Amino acid sequence: MLIYDLPNVLAIRDYVKKQLKYLPKKYLAIETTYQYPVKISPELERLISKTKNEIRGH
Numbered sequence: 001m002l003i004y005d006l007p008n009v010l011a012i013r014d015y016v017k018k019q020l021k022y023l024p025k026k027y028l029a030i031e032t033t034y035q036y037p038v039k040i041s042p043e044l045e046r047l048i049s050k051t052k053n054e055i056r057g058h
Contacts, residue, residue: 007015020028027034040048
């Protein structure tokens, strides 16, 4: 059950077009890949090691 009626597709499209103007241009380039750095915490490293050991039966 919705509290209000959803906007139609054209209204959604217009809203998205307006909002995209606020994004930096580098995020709008489809061909450009952007790398997000991912770091694994020491706690996650321990969990990975523990899980691998359990799977191996150690």
